[in-house]
Amino acid sequence: xxxxxxxxxxxxxxxxxxxxxxxxxxxxxxxxxxxxxxxxxxxxxxxxxxxxxxxxxxxxxxxxxxxxxxxxxxxxxxxxxxxxxxxxxxxx
Numbered sequence: 401x402x403x404x405x406x407x408x409x410x411x412x413x414x415x416x417x418x419x420x421x422x423x424x425x426x427x428x429x430x431x432x433x434x435x436x437x438x439x440x441x442x443x444x445x446x447x448x449x450x451x452x453x454x455x456x457x458x459x460x461x462x463x464x465x466x467x468x469x470x471x472x473x474x475x476x477x478x479x480x481x482x483x484x485x486x487x488x489x490x491x492x
Contacts, residue, residue, distance in 0.1 A: 401475035431469040
């Protein structure tokens, strides 16, 4: 199965890539996918759990609303990984 992994914001700069198509086995999970990229995994996981400063989306849905890191992957899925953002304008 092929899965598209997309990185955003500073993750792109820090890891030196924007997106990659990877081959995963049947029954693979988001955690399995992260294990394929140790440099990424070590940034977004702490103690085996998703670090509070990162968000992972599977086909546009936050994995926290699915099965978390145990969310199953399917052929053609898109996994997007974002660092938490801050800032912006407050309009009063």
